[in-house]
Structure formats: structure tokens, C-alpha cells
Amino acid sequence: MASNVSDRPPVIGITTYLEHATFGVWETDAAVLHRDYLDAVRAAGGNPVLLSPIGDWRPATLDWLDGLVLAGGADVDPARYGQPPHPTTGTPQPLRDTSEFALLRAALEMDLPTVAVCRGLHVLNVALGGTLHQHLPEVVGTNDHLPHVASFGKTELSVTPGSLLAQVLGESVSALCHHHQSVDRVAEGLQVVAHAQDGTVEALELPGRRFVVAMQSHPEQNADDVRLFGALVKAAHERRGGR
Template sequence: MASNVSDRPPVIGLTTYLEPATFGIWETEAAVLHREYLDAVRAAGGNPVLLPPIGDWRAATVGWLDGLVLSGGADIEPRRYGQRPHPTTGTPQPQRDAAEFALLDAALALDLPVLAVCRGMQVLNVALGGTLHQHTPEVIGTTDHQPQVATFGKTALSLVPGSVLAGVLGESVSTLCHHHQSLDRVADGLRVVGTAEDGTVEAVELAGPGFCVGLQSHPEQNTDDVRVFAALVRAARDRRETR
């Protein structure tokens, strides 16, 4: 007997990297993502599905998703927000940029709940017309947000009372971060709901009744606290049950 759709875990799509990888006897390009994202979605009650940065991503082809996570990763091509590359800006990945901007556009058209993490929050801002600081240490004078290669920094995050994220995490929370870029001009329609002590924009929410939040930090790295992912999964389930 087929199960009721309301009993099925919400399907949460997660964007991935195309990177050289080695596994078994193979050395090849692969679509990869930190496992912590998958574990966080699963622990929150969702069914994680990897979305490669290739394919025809538009509303007509992603309607089977219940929610979307825009994951962290490489710097966005600066020409997308009208700037020339800074010396510290990473090598462009136009294929990934194109795929994730298309996925976000489709998700917004379908009113899919969206959680945008680190690079994902920057994608959200740029896609809606905002810009980025290409090298945040030049703005704040420290490397606290990216202390070393492959090392997460700790950021004390203040959240605006009444915001979605404050309702999930409280008005202050310690987060793990790893980024050298950050939001500069915030896009119309986005509301800044979280900042670090140095003023760096750390959280945004899209105006409207749907769930669309961005975090500059990495909630997936705290495996003991999946509250943000649980909020995404709840929003995905609520959307599915009301359609």
C-alpha cells in the first residue's frame, strides 16, 4: 500500500561542487559535497538529494523538490555584480554559478523554502541585485572570519528580535564561519537580520511569507545543533501539505 505523501520525508536538494576526486581506483571529476550537510538534513527529518552544477534547472524541472540548500564554496564571478576580480578572489566557476543562479530562480518561482549557506547567501544577494566585499579583511581589519585554510572561525552572531532566525536560534548565538567575502550592498527585498560584532552581515531573510534565509556561517558544521535545518524541513513539509 502506498504511503501518504504527508508521511514521506521532505526532499531537500543540496547544491554540489564539480571537483577532481579520488575514490577506489578512480581519479576523475565528481559532484561532491561535505557529508555534514547530508547528515544535518537527515537528522532534521529531511531526505537529502545532491544536485550537480549541470542540467536544465528551471521551475518545470525542479517541482519534485520540497526545499533547497544553496551550499558553501567558491567565490562568485565578480562580473555578476559589476566588479573586476580582486587579487584574492578565487578562480571563477561559471558552470556552478549558472546552475545555482538558475536553481535559486526556480526555487523562488515555486516558493520553495531556501536555506542559503555561506557562498549560498552571497548567491542569494547577488541574484537579487546586491554586491559583495571581495575581501572582507580589508573592510574589518582582521581575518577572524577565515583564520586559516580549512579552519573554521567562531563568530558571535546577534539576531534581530522577531526574525525567523531569531525564532529558531534565539537573539544571540555562536557560529562557525569560513569566508573571506561578505555582503556589501544588500539587495532590495532582503532584510539584514544578523550581524557579527565587527558589523559583517551574517544573516538575511527574504521579505514575504515564505522561508528564505541566508547564513554566512556554516550551521552544518555543528552536528549537535540542527535547528536551522529542522526549520527548513518544517517549512518544506508545511508547503507540501498546503499545496
């Protein structure tokens, strides 16, 4: 007997990196993702699936999804927010940028519950008309947000009382971060709901939507705390039940 759709774990799509990778006997371009995202979504009760970084994403091709995670990764092409590249800005990835900007537009049109992580926060802000600081150390005077390559720094967040993020994580949060860029001009419609002690914008929300929360830090790295992903799965389940 087929199970009732409302009893199934919500399907949570997670964007993937587009990188040259080595695995098994192969060295080739590949769609890859840190496993921590998969584990966090699964631990929170969702069913994680990987989304292609070159997909044709629009509402008609996403009607099977219940929620979305915009994962971290490469710098957004600064041409998308009208700036020349800073010397430290990474090589643009136009395929991934195009795919994820289209994916985000479709998700917002569908009111799909969304969590945006690190690069994902940048995609959200830029897609809605905001800009980025291309090299945060020039703004705050330290490398605290990216102390070493391939490692995470620690930061303390002050979260706006009453925000969705505060309802999920509380008003004071310890977070793991790995980024050299950050929000500069906030896009119209977005609301800043968390700052680091040095003033860096650490979280955004989109009021009026079912659940759109973006964090500059990496909540998927804390295997003991999947509350944010749990809130995403809950919102995804509620949306599916209401359709």
C-alpha cells in the same frame, strides 16, 4: 500499500561543488559535497538529495523537491555584480554559477523553502542585485572569519528580534565561519537579520516568502544543533501539505 505523500520525509535538495577530486581508483572532475550537510538534513527529518552543479533547473524540473539548501563553496564570479576580480578571489566556476542562479530563480518562483549557506548567501544577494566585499580582511582588519585554510573560525552573532532566524536560534548565536568575502550592498527586498561583532552581515531573509533564510556561517558544522534545518524541513512539509 503505498504510503501517503504527506507522511514521507520532505525531499531537500542540496547543491554540490564542481571540483577535481580523487576517490577510489579515480581522479576526475566530480560533483562533491561535505557529508555534514547530508547528516544535518537527515537529523532534522528531511530526505537529502544532491543537485547537479550543471543541472537544467527550472520549476518544471524541480516539482519533486520540497526544500532547498544552497551550499557553500567557490567564490561567485565578480563579473556577476559588475566588479573586476580581486587578487584573492578564486577562479570563476561559470557552470556552477549558471546552474545555481537558475536554481535559485526557480526556487523563488516556486516559493520553495530555502536555506542558503556561506556561498549560498552570496548567490542570493548577487542574484537579487546586491554586491560583495571580495576580501573581508581589508574591510574589518582581521582574518577572524577565516583564520586558517581548511578550518573554521568562531563568531558571535547578534540576531534581529522577531526575525525568522531569531525565532529559530534566538537573538544571540555562536557560529562557525569560513569565508573571506561578505555582503557589501544588500539587494533590494532582502533584510539583514544578523551581524557579527565587527559589523559583518551574517544573515539575510527574504520577507514575503514562505521561508528563505541565508547564513554567512556554517550551521551544518554543528551536529548538536540542527534547528535551522529543522525549521527548513518543517516549512517544506507545510508547503507540500498545502499543495
